[in-house]
Amino acid sequence: MNDSQNDTPHDDSAPCVSSNGSGTAHDFNLLVIGSGPGGEGAAMQAAKGGYRVAVAEKHPLIGGGCTHWGTIPSKALRYAITSTMTTLNNPMFRQWGLRFSPSMKQLKQGTQAIIAKQVNMRQSFYERNNVPILRGEARFVDDHTIDVDGQRYTADHFVIATGSRPYRPPNVDFDHPCIFDSDTILDLDTKPHSITVYGAGVIGVEYAAMFRNLGIKINLVNTRDKLLEFLDDEIIDALSYHLRDQGVIIRHNEEFESLDGCEGDSGAVMTLKSGKRLKTDIVLWANGRQGNTDTLGLETVGLEPNSRGQLVVDDQFQTARDHIYAVGDVIGYPSLASAAYTQGRAASMHMLGRKDGNLRLNDIPTGIYTSPEISSVGKTERELTAARVPYEVGQSNFKSLARAQITGRTVGILKLLFHRDTKELLGVHCFGANASEIIHIGQAVMNQPAPNNTIEYFVETTFNYPTMAEAYRVAALNGYNRLF
Ligand SMILES: Cc1cc2nc3c(=O)[nH]c(=O)nc-3n(C[C@H](O)[C@H](O)[C@H](O)COP(=O)(O)OP(=O)(O)OC[C@H]3O[C@@H](n4cnc5c(N)ncnc54)[C@H](O)[C@@H]3O)c2cc1C
Ligand SMILES: NC(=O)c1ccc[n+]([C@@H]2O[C@H](COP(=O)([O-])OP(=O)(O)OC[C@H]3O[C@@H](n4cnc5c(N)ncnc54)[C@H](O)[C@@H]3O)[C@@H](O)[C@H]2O)c1
Numbered sequence: 001m002n003d004s005q006n007d008t009p010h011d012d013s014a015p016c017v018s019s020n021g022s023g024t025a026h027d028f029n030l031l032v033i034g035s036g037p038g039g040e041g042a043a044m045q046a047a048k049g050g051y052r053v054a055v056a057e058k059h060p061l062i063g064g065g066c067t068h069w070g071t072i073p074s075k076a077l078r079y080a081i082t083s084t085m086t087t088l089n090n091p092m093f094r095q096w097g098l099r100f101s102p103s104m105k106q107l108k109q110g111t112q113a114i115i116a117k118q119v120n121m122r123q124s125f126y127e128r129n130n131v132p133i134l135r136g137e138a139r140f141v142d143d144h145t146i147d148v149d150g151q152r153y154t155a156d157h158f159v160i161a162t163g164s165r166p167y168r169p170p171n172v173d174f175d176h177p178c179i180f181d182s183d184t185i186l187d188l189d190t191k192p193h194s195i196t197v198y199g200a201g202v203i204g205v206e207y208a209a210m211f212r213n214l215g216i217k218i219n220l221v222n223t224r225d226k227l228l229e230f231l232d233d234e235i236i237d238a239l240s241y242h243l244r245d246q247g248v249i250i251r252h253n254e255e256f257e258s259l260d261g262c263e264g265d266s267g268a269v270m271t272l273k274s275g276k277r278l279k280t281d282i283v284l285w286a287n288g289r290q291g292n293t294d295t296l297g298l299e300t301v302g303l304e305p306n307s308r309g310q311l312v313v314d315d316q317f318q319t320a321r322d323h324i325y326a327v328g329d330v331i332g333y334p335s336l337a338s339a340a341y342t343q344g345r346a347a348s349m350h351m352l353g354r355k356d357g358n359l360r361l362n363d364i365p366t367g368i369y370t371s372p373e374i375s376s377v378g379k380t381e382r383e384l385t386a387a388r389v390p391y392e393v394g395q396s397n398f399k400s401l402a403r404a405q406i407t408g409r410t411v412g413i414l415k416l417l418f419h420r421d422t423k424e425l426l427g428v429h430c431f432g433a434n435a436s437e438i439i440h441i442g443q444a445v446m447n448q449p450a451p452n453n454t455i456e457y458f459v460e461t462t463f464n465y466p467t468m469a470e471a472y473r474v475a476a477l478n479g480y481n482r483l484f
Contacts, residue, residue, distance in 0.1 A: 024052075024156050025154075026144055026154040026155050026156050027052075027054070027153050027154045027155060028051075028052050028053060028054050028153065028154070028155040028156070029046065029051035029052050029053065029155065029156050029157065030042070030043070030046045030051050030052075030053045030054075030155055030156070030157045030158070030159065030348065030351065031053075031054050031055075031056065031138075031146060031153060031155035031157070031158050031159075032046075032053065032054070032055045032056070032158070032159045032161060032344075033055075033056045033138045033146070033158065033159065033160050033161060033162055033296070034055075034056075034057065034064060034160070034161035034162040034163055034292075034328070034330075035055050035057040035059075035062040035063060035064055035122075035126075035133065035161075036063065036064020036065055036066045036067070036161060036163050036328060036329075036337070036340060037064060037066050037328065037337045037338075037340040037341040037344065038064075038159075038161035038163070038327040038328025038329070038330075038340035038341065038343060038344040039055055039057075039064065039159065039161035039327075039328070039344060040055075040064075040122060040125070040341065040344065041327070041340065041341035041342065041343065041344025041345040041348075042159040042161060042325070042327060042344035042345065042347050042348045043055050043126070043129075043131050043159075043344070043348075044125060044129060044131075044345075045344065045345040045348035045349060045352075046348040046351070046352065047129040047130065047131050048129070049348065049349075049352040049354065050352075051348075051351075051352065053129075053131045054131060054132045054133075054134055054153065054155075055126065055131055055132075055133050055134065056133075056134040056136065056137075056138035056146065056148045056153075057133055057134070057135065058135075058136060058137040058138070060135070061119045062119060062122055062123055062126065062133060063115070063118055063119050063122050064161075064163055065163045065164070065165070065329070066163075066337045066340075067115055067118045067119060067122070068115060069182070069183045069186065070182075070337070071337045072111075072114060072115055072118055073111050073115065073186050074182075074186075074203075074206065074207070074210075074369075075369060076110060076111040076114045076115075077107060077108060077111060077186075077210065078206070078210050078369055079110075080107045080108070080109075080110055080111070081107055081210055081213050081214055082213060082371065084102050084107065085213050085214065088100060101191075103190075103191065104188055104189055104190060104191050105189060107214075108186075111186075134148045134151070134153060135148070135149070136148040136149025136150075136151070137149060137295060138296070139295060139296055139297040140158075140296060140297040140298065140300045140301045141297065141300060142300060142301075143301055143321070143323075144156070144323075146158070147297075156323065157323050157324070157325065157351045158323065158324045158325065159317075159324075159325045159326070159327060159344065159347055159348070160293075160296065160311065160319075160324065160325070160326040160327075160330055161326070161327050161328045161330065161340070161344060162291070162292040162293065162296065162330050163291075163292050163328060163329045163330060164289040164290060164291050164292060164309070164310075164329035164330065164335065165183065165289065165290055165292060166181035166182050166183055166285065166286070166288075166289060166290070167287060167288040167289055167290045167308070168181065168285070168290075169287075171258070171259075172259050172285060173259075173261055174285075176261030176268065177261070177264075177265040178261050178262065178265055178266075178267055178268040178281065178282045178283065179259065179261055179268055179282070179283050179285065180282060180283065180284050180285065181284070181285045181286070182203050182207070182284070182286055185207065185284055188282070191214060191216065192216060192280070192281035192282045193216065193217060193281050194216065194217040194218070194219075194280035194281050194282075195208075195211055195216055195217070195218055195219070195280055195281065195282050195283070195284055196218075196219040196221060196268070196270050196278045196280045196282075196283045196284070197211075197218060197219065197220050197221065197283075197284045197286055198221045198256055198259075198270065198283060198284070198285050198286060198287055199221070199222075199223065199285065199286035199287030199288065200220050200221065200222035200223075200224070200227050200228075200250070200286075201228070201286060201287075201288070202228065202368055203286040204220060204222075204284070204286035204287075205220070205227060205228060205239070205243075205368070205370055206368065206369050206370060207284055207286065208220045208243065208248050209243065209246070209248070209369075209370040209371045210371075212243070212246050212247060212248050212371075213246075213371055217247070217249075217280070218247070218248045218249065219249050219251065219278050219280060220243070220248050220249065220250045220251070221251050221254050221256070221270070221272070221278070222250060222251065222252045222253070222254065223253070223254065223255055223287070224252065224253070225252050225253050226240075226252070227239055227240055227243075227250070228368070228374075230366070231366070231368075231374065231376060231380070231429070232376060232380040232381060232382070232415065232427070232429040233380070233381065233382060234381075234413070234415065234429070235374055235376065235415075235429050235430075235431050238413070238431045239370060239374060239431065242370075242371070242372070242411065243370070246371070251272075251276070254272045254273070254274055254276070255272060255273045255274075256270055256271070256272055256273070257271045257272055257273045258270075258271045259271075259283060259285075262279075267279055267280060267281050267282070268280065268282065268283045270283060288308070289308070289329065289335065290308055290309045291305055291308060291309030291310040291311065291329065291330045291331075291332070292309065292329075292330060293305040293309045293310070293311065293330060294309060301321055301324060302320070302321060303319055303320060303321060303324065308332070309330075310330060310331055310332040311326040311330055311331055312331070313325070313326050313327075313331050315361075316346070316347070316350040317331070317343055317346060317347040317350065318347075318350070325347040325350075325351070327340060327343035327344045327346075327347050328340030328343060328344065331343075334364055336364065338364065338365075338367075339361075339364050342359055342360075342361060342364075343361065345359060346359045346361055360447065363377070363443070363446075363447065364377075365377040365436075365439050365440070365443055367435070367436030367439070368436075369436070372409070372411055372412055372431060372432045372433050372435065373430075373431075373432065373433065373434065373435040373436050374430070374431050374435055374436075375429075375430045375435040375436040375438075375439035376427070376428060376429040376430065376439065377427070377428050377439055377442060377443045377446065378417070378425070378426055378427035378428055378442075378443075378446055379417060379426045379427040380417075380427060380429070381393070381417060381427075383427075384417060384426060384427070389419065389426065390419065390420050390421065391417050391418060391419055391420060391426055392417075392418055392419075392420040392479050392482050392483060393415060393416070393417055393479060393482070394415070394416040394418065394455065394475040394476050394477070394478040394479020394480070394482070395413055395414070395415050395416075395475055395478050395479075396413065396414045396471040396472075396474035396475035396478060397412075397413055398410050398411065398412035398413065398414075398432045398433070398468070398471065399411075400474070401466070401468065401470055401471055401474070402465065402466035402470075403466035403467050403468050403470065404432075404433070404468065406466060407433070409432070409433035411431075411432055411433075412430070412431050412432015412433060412435065413430070413431055413432065414428070414429075414430045414432070414438070414471040414472065414474075414475050415427075415428070415429040415430070415475065416428055416442065416455055416458075416472070416475045416476060416479055417429070418454070418455045418479060420483060422450070422451075422454065423454035423455050423456055424450065424453050424454055425442060425445055425446045425453055425454060425455055426446075428442030428443065428446070430471075432468075433468065434468050438468055438469055438471065438472075441469055441472055442472065445457050445458070455476040455479060455480070456476075457476075458472040458473050458475070458476035458477075459473065459476045459477060459480060461473070
C-alpha cells in the first residue's frame with residue numbers, strides 16, 4: 001500500500017456498507033489509536049483475523065514512544081556506552097595507551113540508524129497486511145467515529161494504545177536547559193560532570209547506571225526505602241551494592257521540595273524536604289508517568305481516566321464501553337513494551353471472538369538494563385513466604401562459571417525458587433551478564449504442565465559448555481543438595 005492509499009479520507013456523505021470489504025456499515029472493523037507495541041500487536045492480530053483495520057498515529061513516524069523516546073533509544077545508548085567503556089577500560093588497551101573520551105554526540109550516533117531500521121521494518125508490517133496509517137491526532141467525536149486532524153473515520157471497535165509520557169509536576173521548569181525528563185535527556189549534547197536523578201524507578205535506575213558508566217557523578221534520589229521493591233530482596237541488595245560500588249550516591253526516603261535552575265546553563269539545585277540541597281550540572285526527572293488520554297475526547301464516549309491519565313480495563317482489555325479496548329502504558333502497570341504487544345493481541349483476539357489463543361498475560365518477565373542486567377520471572381521469596389509455600393533455593397554464582405571467567409563478566413547470580421516437595425519451579429531471579437536472555441530458559445520450564453515444570457529438567461539435561469545457561473544446572477544441583 002502506498003501513502004495515497006493510506007491517506008484515503010472517509011466521505012461522510014456516503015457511508016460505505018460492505019463496499020470497503022469490512023462487512024460493516026463502518027469504514028473499519030477496528031481502528032487502533034497509537035502505533036507503539038500495544039497498537040501494533042492489536043492491529044496485526046486483527047488484520048490476520050480478517051478484520052479491516054487502520055491505525056491512527058500523530059507522530060510523523062510509526063513505532064510509538066517505544067521506538068522514538070523509550071525502549072529503543074535508551075537501550076541503544078546503553079549499548080554504545082557499555083561497549084565503548086568496556087573497550088576503553090580494558091587493561092590491555094590502557095597499557096597500549098589508548099585514551100579517548102567519547103562525546104554524547106558520538107555515543108548517540110548509532111541510535112538514529114537503529115530507530116530508522118525499526119521504523120522501516122514496522123512500516124512494512126502495516127503495508128503487507130493492508131493496514132493504512134491515518135496520520136494525525138485522533139479524537140473521539142461520537143461512539144463510533146474519530147476525527148484525525150480534520151478527517152473522520154468510523155469503526156466497530158477501537159483500541160486505545162496511546163502510551164504515556166513523563167509526569168511533569170507544575171512546579172518544575174522543564175524549559176530550563178539543565179532540567180530534563182526521560183524524553184528530553186535523549187537530546188543531551190554535552191557530557192555533564194554531575195547528574196541528580198530524581199525517582200529511582202526502572203527509568204531512574206537504568207539511566208543512573210548508564211551515566212555512571214561514563215564516569216559522571218550521580219545522585220540517585222529515591223522516594224521509597226528500597227530500590228525497585230518489586231524485585232527479589234537479594235537482587236535489590238545486589239543492585240544497591242553494585243550501584244554504590246560503582247560510585248552512585250543513593251539517597252532513600254527523600255522527597256523533593258523545590259528544583260531551581262541556575263542562571264544560564266550553570267546547573268540546577270534540588271532542595272529535598274529533609275533539608276538537603278543537591279547541586280549538579282543537570283537533573284533528570286524520572287518520577288512516574290502520565291497516560292496519554294487528555295486530548296482523546298474521552299468524555300464524548302463516557303470514559304474517564306484516573307488522575308494519572310490511565311484507563312481502567314477488565315481482563316479482556318475492554319474499558320467501561322465494550323467496543324473500546326485499551327492496552328499498553330495507557331492502562332498503567334506493568335508499562336512494558338513486551339506486555340503492551342501481548343495485551344494488544346489479546347484485545348483483538350477477544351473482539352474476533354477467538355478462544356483458541358492462550359496468551360500468558362500474567363507471566364511477564366522483568367528485564368532491567370542496569371550494569372549488570374537484572375531479570376526475573378515468577379514468584380519472589382517474599383511472596384512465597386507470605387503465601388506459606390514450602391520452597392527451597394538453588395543458587396549459582398557467576399564467578400564459578402567457566403564462561404563468565406572467560407569473558408570476565410563474573411558478577412552475578414542465578415537463583416531458582418522451587419517447591420521442596422514437588423520440585424516445581426516457582427521463580428527465577430537473575431543478576432548478571434545476559435540475565436534478560438537466560439531468564440527465558442527458566443520461564444519455558446516453569447510454563448510446562450506438571451510434572452514437566454520441575455528443576456529436574458536442569459539436573460537431567462546436558463548443557464553446552466562453557467555457557468552462561470549452565471548456571472541453571474549448577475543452581476538446580478545446589479538446590480537439590482539442600483533437600484533432606
Ligand atoms: C526510557 C524508557 C526505557 C524503557 N525501556 C523499556 C525496556 O527496556 N523494555 C520494555 O519492555 N519497556 C521499556 N520501556 C517501556 C516501553 O517503552 C513502553 O511500555 C511501551 O512503549 C508502551 O507501548 P504502548 O504501545 O502502550 O505506547 P507507546 O509506545 O508510547 O506508543 C503510543 C503511540 O501513540 C501515539 N499517540 C498518542 N496519542 C495519540 C492520539 N491522540 N492520536 C494518534 N496517536 C497518538 C503516540 O504518538 C505514540 O506513537 C521504557 C520506557 C522508557 C520511557
Ligand atoms: N527495562 C525495562 O523494562 C524498563 C525500562 C524503563 C522503563 N520501563 C517501564 O516504564 C515504566 C515507568 O518507569 P518509571 O521509572 O518512570 O516509573 P516507576 O513507576 O518505576 O516510578 C518511578 C519513580 O516514581 C515514583 N512514583 C511512581 N508513581 C508515583 C506516585 N503515584 N506517587 C509518587 N511517586 C511515584 C516511584 O517511587 C519511583 O521512584 C515502568 O513501569 C517500567 O516498567 C521499563
